[in-house]
Each structure stands twice: as C-alpha cells, then as structure tokens.
Amino acid sequence: MATVELTFSALPAHVRTARLVATAIARRTGVSEALLDEVRLAVGEACSRAVEAHRVHCPGEPIVIELRDDSGRFEVTVTDVAPSEDLQQPVIPADGSLVPEMPGLGIAVIAGLADDVEVSSGAKGMRIRMSWPASPNGVAAV
Amino acid sequence: MDLKLDHHSEDNLTIVDVEGEIDVYTAPRLRELLIDLVNKGNFHLLVNMEKVDFLDSTGLGVLVGGLKRVRAHDGSLELVCTQERILKIFRITGLTKVFGIYASVDEAKEAHGRDK
Numbered sequence: 396m397a398t399v400e401l402t403f404s405a406l407p408a409h410v411r412t413a414r415l416v417a418t419a420i421a422r423r424t425g426v427s428e429a430l431l432d433e434v435r436l437a438v439g440e441a442c443s444r445a446v447e448a449h450r451v452h453c454p455g456e457p458i459v460i461e462l463r464d465d466s467g468r469f470e471v472t473v474t475d476v477a478p479s480e481d482l483q484q485p486v487i488p489a490d491g492s493l494v495p496e497m498p499g500l501g502i503a504v505i506a507g508l509a510d511d512v513e514v515s516s517g518a519k520g521m522r523i524r525m526s527w528p529a530s531p532n533g534v535a536a537v
Numbered sequence: 538m539d540l541k542l543d544h545h546s547e548d549n550l551t552i553v554d555v556e557g558e559i560d561v562y563t564a565p566r567l568r569e570l571l572i573d574l575v576n577k578g579n580f581h582l583l584v585n586m587e588k589v590d591f592l593d594s595t596g597l598g599v600l601v602g603g604l605k606r607v608r609a610h611d612g613s614l615e616l617v618c619t620q621e622r623i624l625k626i627f628r629i630t631g632l633t634k635v636f637g638i639y640a641s642v643d644e645a646k647e648a649h650g651r652d653k
Contacts, residue, residue, distance in 0.1 A: 408562050432622045439560060440594055446561060498596060503594075
C-alpha cells in the first residue's frame with residue numbers, strides 16, 4: 396500500500412490543488428481514464444465541503460486528504476475537524492464570502508459519483524472515504 | 538484554469554458566457570455577476586457553459602440561486618451545455634428537470650422566442 400498525504404489550509408483556492416493532485420495520483424495508480432472526471436469531481440466536493448465547514452468553525456485548522464493505492468483500489472479519505480451536526484444547515488462565514496445555495500448537495504454528488512463511499516461525522520469532524528477500481532499493477536488503462 | 542465571465546444582451550435575453558472552472562473558489566464571482574444582472578433588470582438569462590471545464594455543487598448552487606432570483610421577477614435562467622461530464626452532475630442532482638438545457642445559443646434563443 397502506498398499513501399500520499401496532503402494537508403492544506405481551509406482556503407477555497409487550495410481545493411483546485413487538491414483536485415489536481417488526486418487526479419494525478421489516480422491516473423498513476425491505474426484508475427481508468429473514464430473514471431478520472433468522477434475522481435476529480437468527488438474529491439473536489441469533499442474538499443469544498445471541508446473548507447466551508449472549517450471557515451465557519453475552525454479556520455486555522457488544516458484539512459487532511461489521504462490518497463492510497465490499496466490492492467487494486469484507489470482510495471481517498473478527506474478528514475476535517477469541524478463539528479458536523481449542522482451538515483444540512485447553511486454554512487455562512489462571517490464575511491459572507493461563501494453562501495452555498497444548496498447545503499448538503501456536495502455529499503449527494505459524491506454518493507452519485509464514487510464507486511464506494513463511507514461518511515462518518517460527529518462533533519469532532521467529518522471523514523469521507525471513497526474509492527474507485529484501479530489496475531492492480533498501478534498502470535493506467537488507456 | 539481560472540474563470541472568465543462575459544455577457545451581452547440580444548433582444549430580451551442576456552447571454553452570460555462562462556469559461557473555465559466553476560468551483561468553491563470561483564463560484565462567488567459568477568454569483569455576483571448574476572445578482573448584478575438581476576439588480577439591473579435583466580430577468581431572462583442564458584448561461585452558455587460550452588467552455589466550462591469543471592462544475593461542482595457550489596456552481597450548481599449559484600445557478601439555482603440565480604434561477605430563484607429571476608423567477609421572483611417572472612424571468613428565466615436557462616443553460617447551453619452539451620458536455621457530458623458537465624451534464625452528468627445535473628443528472629445526478631436531478632437538476633435537468635429544473636433548468637432548460639439547450640445544445641446551442643441559437644436553439645435556446647429560438648425556444649425563448651416561442652415562450653415570449
């Protein structure tokens with residue numbers, strides 16, 4: 396099992412970086428080209444949700460994303476430390492810069508995209524684990 | 538790629554050309570533009586997404602918010618999009634039933650003309 400761990404500040408600009416890194420590692424791990432758009436979108440959704448939650452509850456805390464090549468699966472885990480009891484409530488930072496019109500939609504999108512999804516949440520944060528099939532030898536199918 | 542926004546009016550329709558990525562970082566700019574257009578009396582909007590590379594739920598939320606605002610003035614917000622990877626997120630969320638989605642600006646203008 397090979398793991399890449401990325402830690403980033405809760406800034407919207409970093410979500411794109413997380414998407415790019417996840418897509419690059421997915422390709423290298425052997426996720427088929429047809430699934431890479433789904434990986435990119437699902438990872439982006441998970442990181443966006445985490446950034447929005449951190450900006451409200453704990454803007455100084457980083458978000459962690461782990462990317463694993465695990466026996467023919469490409470697994471991504473996004474972990475935040477913002478209390479998530481209010482998952483379905485609008486998340487509105489004090490400066491009003493982010494005002495989601497449809498809170499909770501991101502999780503629905505992830506569920507529709509990832510092959511395998513597990514969401515665990517609580518007072519200490521949320522963990523979204525998702526995975527996709529990858530070729531066992533890590534060579535991307537073309 | 539960053540987000541590029543442009544808009545122009547044709548008859549009673551305001552066409553918003555969007556290019557690049559609509560995500561949690563860039564979506565506020567699109568949201569501000571849509572609010573500004575509505576505040577200036579543009580209630581029939583057509584968002585051309587043919588050059589959009591990436592759209593996430595934040596972007597969807599902005600489009601839904603725009604739709605709510607124009608509908609408050611009996612207006613419309615429709616989309617031009619033929620890219621399968623963008624259409625997929627509309628299908629997953631069921632928003633294909635909420636937005637009018639056209640294959641081209643001309644097709645949308647024709648439909649808009651019939652509705653007037």
